[in-house]
Amino acid sequence: MGGRYVTAPGTFKQENFLAPDGQRAYGDFAYVFYQTPVNAKRLPLVFQHGGAQSKRTWESTADERDGFQNLFLRKDYSVYLLDQPRSGEANLSIRAVAPDTPWVSNPMYHDKTFYILSRIGHFDADGRPVANAQFPAGDAAYQAFQQSWSVGSGPLDNDLNADVLAQLADKTGGAVLVTHSMGGNIGWRAAMRLNKVKAIGAWEPGGTPFVFPENEMPQIVQASFPALSATAIGVPLEDFQKLTRIPIVLYYGDHIKLGSDNVGEDKWGTELAMAKQFVAAVNRHGGDAELVHLP
Known part of the structure; x- marks a missing residue:
């Protein structure tokens, strides 16, 4: 889905075939896996993963139980699992990785840091994981969780990601988006690009900016580590109002x-x-947004 290329200057010559001259770098496409059941419901579910992840998010749990892919397929939904550009099986990029992508520059970042930031659990003073009633126990599940990360092959570009997600919703003739974490921002942007996004279910959106009308920016709540704080970007009101129609x-x-x-x-x-302020902004402009806090 999507994709583009850049061409190096010069002329390709076979005797110097390792040189970039006249050659192209192809990339920035999305990889999409889909399944359609017999008598499928009218609108498919399109699953957008979060940061440093891939469609693996939706395939199974860390202890090998069925993920959303099979759960919703059994409920007669067509399911589309997407690897966004520069991630997973869509990892060709026309731009080199950026040094400010920590999970690329430091492979050790995956371990306890991601475990903590994902709120799977935390570690006591002796470095031992604290028991969690929901995440499956044992080293095998922990290792499966850590092996699910996708480091990415280029800089994060959520305008590019929103473009291909919108293209996919258009190709299916309309879709419900299911987004996760950093993918939440991509879902908001995709819905503002065309009217083929019919609804959004967002699982813990965050890590990338929420969108607000540019003259109604929210209050920023600071985290103990300020760089981890939720963020927001302003968009023209006419764009934001597209989110009020779904x-x-x-x-x-x-x-x-x-x-x-x-x-x-x-x-x-x-x-x-930040999510509470986002929901309030959508509803203030006549939309239908709801926040469900499960505990």
């Missing part, structure tokens, strides 16, 4: 607490505070 639901789980000494819980406390 139903939107946001889901947040447990281990969210502003001021917590766990950086993940604190960081997501700021995201939840």
Whole structure:
């Protein structure tokens, strides 16, 4: 889905075939896997993953139980799993990786840091994981969780990601978007690009900016580590109003607490505070948005 290329100057010569002269770099496409059941419901579900992830998010749990892919397929929904450009099986990029992408420059970043920031759990003073009632216990599940990351092959570009997500919704003739984490921003932007996005279910959107009318910017709640704070960007009101024409639901789980000494819980406390302001802004302009806090 999508894709583009750039061409190096010069002329390709076989005797110098390793040189870039006259050759093209292809990339920036999305990879899409889809399944359509017999007697499928009218609108498919399009699943947009979060940051440093891939369509693997939706395929199965860390202990190999069915993921959303199979759960919704059994409910007669067509399911589309997307690897956004520069991620997973769409990892060709026309731009080199950026040094400010920490999970590219430091492979150790995946381990306890992502475990904490994802609120799967946290570690005590001795470095041992604290028991969690929901995440499957044991080293095998922990390792499966850590092996699910996709480092990306180029800089994060959510305008590019929104473009291809909107193209996919257009190609299916309309779709419900299911987004996760950093993918939430991509879903908002895709819905503002065309009217083929019919609804959005966002699982813990955050990590990239929420969108607001440019003259109604929200209050920023600071995290203990300011760089982890929720963020927002302004868009023209006429673009924001496109979000008021579709139903939107946001889901947040447990281990969210502003001021917590766990950086993940604190960081997501700021995201939840921002999400409440986002929902209020959508509804203030006549929309139908709801925030569900599960605990």
